Amino acid sequence: MTAGFPEAAPWGEQRASHTDRETVVERLQQAAAEGRIDFHELDERLEQALNAKTHGELAVLTTDLQGAGLQGVGLRGIAGAGRELVEDRPLILKGGLHGVVRKGGWKVPSRVTAHGGMGGVVLDFTRAECPPRAIDLEVHGQMAGVVVIPDDWAAETSGIEPGLGGVKDRTTPDHAPDAPLLRITGTGGMAGVVVRHPKGRERRQLEREAKALTSR
Known part of the structure; x- marks a missing residue:
């Protein structure tokens, strides 16, 4: 120990930052999307990650996931590595x-998994930044699910299990062969899933925004 200065705590006992926690959360979500952990375990680990106080507490949540996505990057380097991961990693909601x-202008990866839960999920792709050709959406309606896509998009809903709530595909069936495609799988759950184009009020808002952009 240097005179007058205490020795630094071991790395595992040092306090974790918000960035450290967020990076581990992203890693766990990626692992769930890859099928390495199930969603029940994901819930447990996410809660532990968000409540973790030290690097050591975070490290135990990802030690069995090394080599998956991070290619062996340890937690000491995970904060930097998390920013270098491919931006197109799956999104879990x-x-x-x-x-x-x-x-709005949210960024959409090529794969999205959405669980409605008690409060439901609403996904509006009309202003989103999306991959140019296709998006794979796994949706579990549970208590509610609504998906809104632009008029020139196509939706493929044959892969959804209807469940008790069923699936309502209200999109236009005729589209250009090269139209962006939303491929939807999963289950309608208790309340079902609705896939549609914008309604009148939403369409008028989109038109106003488009005119405002062209007038600049």
């Missing part, structure tokens, strides 16, 4: 008690 809404 959970409605929980309060629901989840994604709309």
Whole structure:
């Protein structure tokens, strides 16, 4: 020990930052999307990650996931590595008690998994930044699920199990052969899933925004 200065705590006992926790959360979500852990275990690990105080507490949540996606990067380097991961990694959304809404200019990867939960999930792709050709959406309606796509998009809903709530595909069936495609799988759950184009009020809002952009 240097005179007048205490020795630094071992790395595992050092306090974790918000960035450390967020990076581990992203890693766990990726692992679930890859099928390495199930969603029940994902819930447990996410709760532990968000409540972790030290690097050591975070490290135990990902030690059995090394080599998956991070290619062996340890937690000491995970904060930097998390920013270098491919931006197109799967996105997992959970409605929980309060629901989840994604709309506006949100960035959409090529694979999305959405669990409606008690509060439901609303996914609006009309202003989103999306891959140019196709998106794979796994949706579990549970208590509610609504998906809104642009008029020139196509939706493929034959892969959804209807469940008790069923699946309502209200999209236009005729599209250009090269139209962006939303491939939807999963289950309608208790309340079902609705896939549709924008309604009148939503369409008028989109038209106003488009005119505002062209007038600049």
